[in-house]
Amino acid sequence: MAGEGPRTAAAVVIGDEILSGKVAEANLGPLIAVLREEGVRLQRVAIIPDEVDAIAAEVAHCAARHDAVITSGGIGPTHDDLTVPGVARAFAVEVVRDERLESLIRTWWQDRLTDAALRLADVPAGSRLLAADDALLPLVAMRNVYLMPGVPHLFRRKLETLRRELGGGRPPAVQTMTIAAEETAIAAVLSAVAAAFPQVKIGSYPRKRCRVWVTVEGTDAGAVAEASEELARQLGGRVTTA
């Protein structure tokens, strides 16, 4: 999937600890930044529990609708790490022990080897390994699903492998402006310009003290510039910062 790369992605965060508030989610921010830089549009995020059925259902849903699915979490050696069986079930394949991973683990763990460590060699049948340049285990990919670690510092190190795999697209063009007005007072102008430029997305976000932050975004930089100019023209003196 090099070259143009996938155009859309979904992220599936697997972790009771996030949903229960014991740990703050920390991987989406860095993931979103990389996807954006590489021109991949993130269209959906789901945060779900450590349960095989929930993982299988969400991954199957996303894999059928997006070019790439990035999972975060649930790939460690303990009983609550269920992403591998969940992804296997999503594609109706078995969980198998990968010989290359097993060999790496035996070499790495040496006399500290446990059955739990060997569980790290289990993958959905048909997975491929994406070589890492970070001295960690390779990233496992099952068709268009990438199984990233949940631990934030490991997640960030694997992001460069993911970038190589998914990269190559161009980020969208974006222009922003701040308007000194109530949102209700400028809504009609925003709607009219949005309708006139269907190839761009116009976002409107109220801020405190009667300010609205407006974003104009799209893959066609010319259309983004034109729509921004039209907004600025119609909103005139109320544009406070570009």
Next chain:
Amino acid sequence: MAGEGPRTAAAVVIGDEILSGKVAEANLGPLIAVLREEGVRLQRVAIIPDEVDAIAAEVAHCAARHDAVITSGGIGPTHDDLTVPGVARAFAVEVVRDERLESLIRTWWQDRLTDAALRLADVPAGSRLLAADDALLPLVAMRNVYLMPGVPHLFRRKLETLRRELGGGRPPAVQTMTIAAEETAIAAVLSAVAAAFPQVKIGSYPRKRCRVWVTVEGTDAGAVAEASEELARQLGGRVTTA
């Protein structure tokens, strides 16, 4: 839904600006804290685009499976605010103008009134209004779906209304410990204790420098204490902090 309150919830965050990385998600943290304090288990989070079909599908999915669904975002006056038609479609009802909301808006906006401001009075048919004590408009609830604003300072102000509506349960009991070990070395003990105490959830989260943070959680405080003691007994001297 006072008293015991709902036991499970899902959150649906509606916003292109989050998915595209233009704005960092800021409402889940405060929401998760309130739900936890009130004994409501958050079981799913979805972050989806400003699209009526996506909103309708996700809200319908969640409303059928959870006691409460909290949406965040998409309820303002502009063209990209599509949560009301999305929730209406989820329940196959029309969007209607609520007379009480319209009256409040006319009183509040006075000579600044626009058609866009009046859009704030549109709700899914059959919705109820939850009185606010924050001088903002009431919180709209459609069956078990609560339509919260996306702007973080407004979201936080509405959280107390939501707490009154959903509250009354008890937070789960939780005990935590840090273990000086590789996760692969203690995985077998964690699995055995988890199997022996099916009424508690044991979570295992590797930290740097060969430490594992272990959490034991459940509604039965006695079982949580027993499982924690059993873990401490079996892991012996490797428990560094309770």
